[in-house]
Amino acid sequence: MDLFFKYLQYEKRYSPHTLTSYYTDLGQFSQYLNEVYQITDPAEADHTIIRSWLLTLVQNNIKPRSINRKIACLRSYYRFLLAQQRVQTNPMLRIKAPKATKKLPAFVHEEPFNHLLDTFEFEENFEGQRDRLILEFLYGTGIRLAELTGIEHTDIELRAKTVRVLGKGNKERIVPLNDSLLHSIETYLEYKKSQFDNNNSGNLLVTNKARPLYPKFVYRVVKKYINMITTSEHSSPHTLRHSFATHLLNKGADLNAIKDLLGHASLAATQVYTHNSIDKLKSIFEKAHPKA
Known part of the structure; x- marks a missing residue:
């Protein structure tokens, strides 16, 4: 994970705000894997396990936009693992993001x-x-x-x-x-x-x-x-x-x-x-x- 975040920061040049969000998202996913499936390495998770985590988020009334951000984080992470040959296939290819309602930007008159x-x-x-x-x-x-x-x-x-x-x-x-x-x-x-x-x-x-x-x-x-x-x-x-x-x-x-x-x-x-x-x-x- 440390290598992944260095990659995002120095090669992809992600903003500090995005890095903080991704760090939180990946930490929550890792905690879920450990507590529910006793998995300590996210590379061992398949698409069914990832779906179960996303379903848990929906049941906890997490907003679709937040879920989509977490999905984006996992997509980046598993692409990275694939490039590093830590996984043979990308489980995120079988994950679909929920549709989020688009809110109009709020402004002052x-x-x-x-x-x-x-x-x-x-x-x-x-x-x-x-x-x-x-x-x-x-x-x-x-x-x-x-x-x-x-x-x-x-x-x-x-x-x-x-x-x-x-x-x-x-x-x-x-x-x-x-x-x-x-x-x-x-x-x-x-x-x-x-x-x-x-x-x-x-x-x-x-x-x-x-x-x-x-x-x-x-x-x-x-x-x-x-x-x-x-x-x-x-x-x-x-x-x-x-x-x-x-x-x-x-x-x-x-x-x-x-x-x-x-x-x-x-x-x-x-x-x-x-x-x-x-x-x-x-x-x-x-x-x-x-x-x-």
Whole structure:
């Protein structure tokens, strides 16, 4: 298993988030094999044993999306074992994934969120301006949480109005910065210099102890402010990424351009946002079509 995870990390370049999920999934599968079948080596499991584990997950009301992720983990694992000649056949070839219902991306509405940014009085200190910058960065660029926490000072080009981010699979991309976001960055940097004695190096966004931001910290900040404008349970950093894409599409942005801004590998991943824009399309239709 250790060799498998090194393969995923260094050769396949999987994200830390995916590695953590796969590590948990494979650990749960190994525990099941040991407890139910007294099998200590997953290479000894056949498709019937794997199916019995998946059935147990279904009976425990595990969501189809989570089960599909576990299946994806096992598929990668047994392909690896096959390549390493640890198994003669791949038992996952006889396993079918359950159909998962596709949920539309949750997003915040444009007017209340922009009203929050424009009118809320963020404290005129390091903490207040950092919170504002977290919100503006996620909404103004559509970058992922891991991409946000990984931004360093050298990634920001104020004159070019761009930021370089490291996405999934260690793929770099350049994302434009709007004027409002640039102003927030400059204001934050002034407070950061004052807070930490001109130490503007390393990670751009840091805690009060000058340590890089961690995911739970960002989640708390985003949840705090989004809950001021909505009662929706969807108040995560990814909600602002979805909002970025949805609002761009509503304003007529090209889908391929949105794909590149989000760092999607294929257009299929971006097309889900077209469903959120159906109300906007209906409105345009009713105003423009002669028979509407």
